[in-house]
Amino acid sequence: MNITFLGPSPARSGVIVVFAGQGGQLAPRAQGLDSRSSGAITRAIKAAAFSGKRDQSLDILAPGGKLSRVVVFGLGDTAKLHPLDLEMLGGGIAGTLQSMKIAEAAVVTDFPEAVGRPEQCAAWLASGARLRVYEFSRYKSRRTNGGQLTALAFHTTSPAQARKAFVALDAVAEGVHLARDLVNEPPNRLFPVDFANRARDLGRNGLKVEILTPSQMHKLGMGALLGVAQGSAQEPRLVIMRWNGGRRTDQPLAFIGKGVTFDTGGISIKPAAGMEDMKGDMGGAACVTGLMLALARRKAKVNAIGAIGLVENMPGGNAQRPGDVVKSMSGQTIAVLNTDAEGRLVLADVLWYVQRRFKPRFMIDLATLTGAIVVALGKEHAGLFSNDDELVQRLSAAGLATGEKVWRMPLTPEYDKLIDSDVADMKNIGGRNAGSIIAAQFIQRFVNGVPWAHLDIAGTAFDGARTAINQSWAPGWGVRLLNRLVAEHYES
Numbered sequence: 435m436n437i438t439f440l441g442p443s444p445a446r447s448g449v450i451v452v453f454a455g456q457g458g459q460l461a462p463r464a465q466g467l468d469s470r471s472s473g474a475i476t477r478a479i480k481a482a483a484f485s486g487k488r489d490q491s492l493d494i495l496a497p498g499g500k501l502s503r504v505v506v507f508g509l510g511d512t513a514k515l516h517p518l519d520l521e522m523l524g525g526g527i528a529g530t531l532q533s534m535k536i537a538e539a540a541v542v543t544d545f546p547e548a549v550g551r552p553e554q555c556a557a558w559l560a561s562g563a564r565l566r567v568y569e570f571s572r573y574k575s576r577r578t579n580g581g582q583l584t585a586l587a588f589h590t591t592s593p594a595q596a597r598k599a600f601v602a603l604d605a606v607a608e609g610v611h612l613a614r615d616l617v618n619e620p621p622n623r624l625f626p627v628d629f630a631n632r633a634r635d636l637g638r639n640g641l642k643v644e645i646l647t648p649s650q651m652h653k654l655g656m657g658a659l660l661g662v663a664q665g666s667a668q669e670p671r672l673v674i675m676r677w678n679g680g681r682r683t684d685q686p687l688a689f690i691g692k693g694v695t696f697d698t699g700g701i702s703i704k705p706a707a708g709m710e711d712m713k714g715d716m717g718g719a720a721c722v723t724g725l726m727l728a729l730a731r732r733k734a735k736v737n738a739i740g741a742i743g744l745v746e747n748m749p750g751g752n753a754q755r756p757g758d759v760v761k762s763m764s765g766q767t768i769a770v771l772n773t774d775a776e777g778r779l780v781l782a783d784v785l786w787y788v789q790r791r792f793k794p795r796f797m798i799d800l801a802t803l804t805g806a807i808v809v810a811l812g813k814e815h816a817g818l819f820s821n822d823d824e825l826v827q828r829l830s831a832a833g834l835a836t837g838e839k840v841w842r843m844p845l846t847p848e849y850d851k852l853i854d855s856d857v858a859d860m861k862n863i864g865g866r867n868a869g870s871i872i873a874a875q876f877i878q879r880f881v882n883g884v885p886w887a888h889l890d891i892a893g894t895a896f897d898g899a900r901t902a903i904n905q906s907w908a909p910g911w912g913v914r915l916l917n918r919l920v921a922e923h924y925e926s
């Protein structure tokens with residue numbers, strides 16, 4: 435879809451989108467359009483008893499002159515409109531136009547000053563529209579729906595500034611779309627090596643990308659990650675993406691993702707029902723990759739590392755067995771009592787590698803780690819575990835601002851004790867209770883006191899409620915959250 439920003443008044447033809455506040459009161463620049471069409475818009479608003487509530491729209495056909503359609507969108511109480519609401523509104527507009535099979539439309543962006551600067555408002559709307567029109571149709575012989583909305587023009591009093599404001603938002607949307615693509619890919623089309631190749635392609639955008647092979651990981655002593663991979667015919671990879679947009683001396687921020695391209699459970703195999711969803715078990719890695727693309731495309735003034743552990747968890751003839759003991763890169767040994775608790779084994783080695791090599795300012799890992807977090811929080815919040823209150827506060831605020839919400843969960847020594855083992859330094863599962871906390875405690879044993887946050891995104895990385903800005907099975911969750919965190923607090 436082609437997005438443009440033009441001067442305040444649209445051509446008097448085609449499809450025009452305008453806004454109305456509470457009571458159906460037209461925004462000022464829409465009133466001009468109304469008088470030029472002899473009051474047809476206000477008459478339609480009255481006739482339909484359109485009240486201008488949020489998420490309501492009124493479609494007026496052939497109101498006069500060469501106009502084919504005017505669609506009025508309700509804003510509700512404009513005092514309560516935040517940037518996220520404007521993105522949602524932009525998404526709602528795009529969705530409505532798509533369902534009307536409209537190819538091109540002009541949007542008269544006109545909001546009270548208190549909502550935001552005109553260029554920002556136009557850019558937020560455009561961002562929402564961009565996020566909405568995503569479609570994953572690679573494997574469809576025929577396009578079904580979507581794709582027909584090809585051009586949206588946003589009319590504003592400051593088009594040049596709007597174009598500028600949109601650059602960063604567009605970069606983030608690209609990162610979100612990449613994350614969605616990666617999660618949506620079928621598991622036989624995105625093995626660890628394929629994922630690594632997709633990451634390598636991002637070198638074009640100025641990222642430095644390194645890819646470690648199994649023999650390199652073996653030399654580094656990554657027995658935990660390699661143990662997971664050994665049941666699969668597909669080789670694992672560890673990918674390091676680097677964006678150096680900050681000062682040379684700035685400590686990097688580190689983002690680490692679980693990238694299990696398919697999780698059968700291994701020898702502790704999962705039940706058949708719903709197993710297909712486990713193609714999304716690389717949602718953490720997809721988010722990190724999308725984030726790195728977003729940071730590079732908007733040239734963020736920050737140094738950031740994205741590290742993703744890519745493996746396939748399969749029950750092959752060489753698969754690890756329940757009871758196996760593996761040695762992690764940290765030197766700590768792990769009794770693998772359940773091969774389906776594999777994500778934490780992958781993260782253990784990646785977290786250790788990243789802190790040793792890069793001395794990051796903080797580490798944030800994302801992982802579709804436990805079914806238990808879905809039981810606890812559903813699909814509305816990701817679980818947040820952290821040893822750093824400032825990071826918790828900042829992530830929580832970024833969650834509210836982006837709609838990618840997080841909820842803090844506890845970490846304490848009593849939970850940590852539950853993974854002590856008789857035969858090794860620890861075991862990879864605890865009892866039946868507090869499954870998500872136990873997983874986080876396990877990971878914390880590889881954090882070594884570095885400021886750290888762990889996001890358990892098993893409930894949010896795929897198959898959540900569709901929203902105005904996401905209609906895909908894979909929402910690309912976390913890219914906007916972490917981009918916001920970086921932009922608000924860490925750019926020099």
Ligand code: BES
Pocket residue numbers: 697699715772774775776777802803804805806863869892893
């Ligand atoms: N990838 C799964 C967790 C998961 C479940 C993600 C549902 C998304 C939706 C993870 O590897 C796993 O299998 N966890 C086990 C841990 C258990 C064996 C301690 C689980 O949650 O059952």
Ligand code: MN
Pocket residue numbers: 697699773774775776777
């Ligand atoms: Mn598993």
Ligand code: ZN
Pocket residue numbers: 694697715774776777802803
């Ligand atoms: Zn898994």
